[in-house]
Amino acid sequence: MAKSSAAMPVNPHDKNRVTWKKDWARNKTVYFVFIPVAIYIIITHYLPMFGVVMAFQNFSLAKGVFGSRFVGFDNFVELFTGDAFLNAFKNTAIMSAFTLVIGFLPGIVYALMLSEVRNKKFKRTVQMISYLPNFVAPVVVTNLVKLFLGNDGPLTALLTTLGLPQQNWLANADPPVFWLIHTFMGIWQSLGFGSIMLMSAIAGINGDLMEAAAIDGATCMQRIMKITIPCIAPILGMSFVLNVAVSFRTIGGNVLLLYMPQTYSVADCLYTYTHRMAFGSAPDMGLSAASNLFQSVLGTVLLIGGNILAGKINSDARLF
Amino acid sequence: MRTGKKTKVKEGMVEHLTVGNHIANFLIHACLIMVAVVSLLPMWHVLMSSFSDGFSLLSFKGVAVLPVGKPTLEGYRLIFRDSSLWIGYGNTIFYVIGTISLGFVLNVLGGYALSQDTKGRGLMYAFLFITMLFSGGVIPTYMVMNSLGLVGNRFVIILLGATQTFYLVFAAKSFSAVPVSTVEAARIDGAGHIRVMFQIVLPQARGMFFITVLNTFVASWNGWYEASVYMASDKTKWPIQLFINEMTNANVNFLETATPNYSRYLIQFAVIVVATLPIMLAMPFFQDKIEAGQLQGGVKG
Incomplete structure (x- = not known):
């Protein structure tokens, strides 16, 4: 390996051989072209990064970042000694786990079934229809959930005939109810769309x-168990690992539209807690920023960890 | 020659199908049809409800397979009378066009800069990748927008939705796929970078670029969160999604009252249809693009 690279002829355009000065002379325009993008990224991403100082302040909107008093780790102490934040943390972990564990299998089964279909037209039609829920706006999806699982909704009626009490299921704060609603809603939204990767594998x-x-x-079942599944196992493992990280970051967007004060005990998660502390009726920006920072650091750790793990499973599978 | 061989084998497989295989085949098709039905049914219910008679719809419990009661266009007539909904549609269209335009410019510029063989390319990539790992979050972003005086300004929605690191990297990838010889030939012929960007590289990478535009379109058409944070109290700047959210939330309490006004119930279905149907109808034409985009993005989102 080292031998072959040493034997390679020296490329006059080799980047390392061009000095910065020459590079600038030649590619000035390229760098100028990047400037608007850099400004955009600085405004939308880098400047907010400095906002983490808010997490260490008794922040008030009137005084701003420079006027507010620093309080050290007081916000974090408040977070971890109160119930609301720990509850939100617990719910985030549980909902991530539900999404991953319950949501993973249907996607695989769906992709396997689809791959057995020989009629191309039928296959493409089913695929297209199954993508559609992904394009329905979150506001509309949550409204549909409320409609179908409300007191008089069709799904409530179905559950009632199965012997369950008639009720507005979204107001039910008993443990698994909200988590299941959230999980199945996610499955409905992403079953088809999420299978694209698997189908191509x-x-x-x-x-x-x-x-x-x-x-x-070999029978159909034998082929699936002995050939298809072993062949797609690396991709399955990788997407599972990375989904852990991604779901921890993103869980909560749907909850924000779906939950209500009665169900805070089971539905509140880091995302919604952070949001409510910042923009709710009794805001505490410092506390919200601390919660935000915690979530963001945890997400980063999980992402980096997941990426390393994915790379171990399959070196091509790394996200970065 | 090869394809001929393949079909022969397949035909052979069909001949050897056992009864068990037939049953399995039937079950698979049945399950897949069920997936398709479940995927469509909720939206079908909305569509049919929107053509229903509002009064009978209120007492109807079940999935509307056909319009409930006498089919009417009353729901759509009600939309025309409601000026706030027109404001919502106008705003959504404004946000969508603005976001796509700004995003397009940024993606072309960024993608081109990143695809060129420069000494600083690694630095530029690092500059972008850091944002993928560390994010300030919602509140710090709000504070930055606040100090820029953008809270309550329509531009903030366009700014925040225009592009992402991921789209820029994707643009760079699709630009890199354009043969270097084409670019170099144009450069030798005296074309400047800007000219190469828009006249040589972009047309060749337009298929990939279209995917980004499509994603941006869907995200901004369906977006609601930014508007709910940055212009919570100013309804004249709300996109249609926020109006839908407000209307349906109000209706939940509203239906518990003794004499609910059925027209408000009916109109929510009509509004959802008008806000969702365009996307639903357009997407089947882009099936290949959707799939290609998702494969490029890997597990993202």
Whole structure:
């Protein structure tokens, strides 16, 4: 390896051989072109990063970041000694786990079933229809959930015939109810759309393997268990690991539209807690920023950890 | 030759299908049809409800497979009378066009800069990747916008939705796929960077670029959060999604009253249809683009 690279002829355009001065002379315009983008990223991403100091302040909107008093770790102490934040943390973890554990299997089963269909037109039609929920606005989806699971909703009626009490299911604060609603709503939204990756992985499996197995008399089930699943296992593992990190960051967007004061005990999560502390009726910006920082650091740790783990499973699978 | 062989094998497989295989096949098709039905049913219910007679709809409990009561266009007539909804649609269209335009410019510029073979390319990439790892979050962003005087300003929605690190990297990837020889030939012929960007590279990468535009369109058409934070009290700047949210939330309490006004119930369905149907109808034409975009993005989102 080292030998071959040493033997390679020296490329006159090798980046390392060009001095910064020459590079600037040649590519000035390229750098100028990047300036608007840099300004955009600085305003929307880098400047807010300095906002973390708010987490260490008794922040008031009137005084601003420079006028507010620093209080050290007081906000964090307040967070971890109160119930609301710990409750939100617990719910975030539980909802992430629900989404991952319950939401993972249907996607695989769906993709496997779809890959067995020979009729191309049927397959494409089902696929397209299953993508559609992903494009329905979150506001509309949550409204549909409220409508279908409300006191007089069709799904409530179905559950009532199964022997469950008639009620507005979204106002039910008993433990698994809200979590299940949130999970199944997520499955409805992303089943088809989430299967795109898997479908392409299955399509990429060497066709000769399948043919050989079929000629040798393997049944459909045998082919799935012995060929398809082992072949897509690395991708499954990778997307699972990375989804852990991503779901911890993103869980809560739907909850914000779905929850109500009665269900805070089971529905409140870091995202909604942070939001409510900042923009709710009794805001405490410092506390909100502390919660935000905690969530953000945890998300980063999980993302980096997930990425390393994904790289161990499959070196091509890393996100960065 | 090869394809001929393949079909032969497949035909052979069909001949050897056992009874069990037939049953499995049938079950698979049945399950998939069910997935399709479940995916469509909620929106179908909304569509049919919007054509329903408002009064019968109120007492109807179930999924509307067909319009409930006598089919009417009353719901849509009510939209025309409600000026606030027109404001909502106007704002949404304004935000969508603004976001896509700003995003397009930024993605072309950023993608081009990142795709060129410069000494500073690594630095530029690092500059972007840091934002993927560390984010200030909602509140610090709000404070920055506040100090820039943008809270309550329509531009803030466009600014925050225009592009993301991911789109910029994606743009760079699609620009890099354009053959270097084409670019170099144009450069030797005396074309400047800007000219190469818009006249040589962009047309060749337009397929990939379209995916980003499509994603931006869906996100900004369906967006509600930024508006709810930055212009919570100013209804004249609300996008349609916030009006839908307000209307449906109000209706939840409203329906508990003794004599609910059915027209307010009916109009919510009509509004959802008008806000959702365009996307639903357009998406099937872009199936390949949607899939390509998702594959490029990997597990993102």
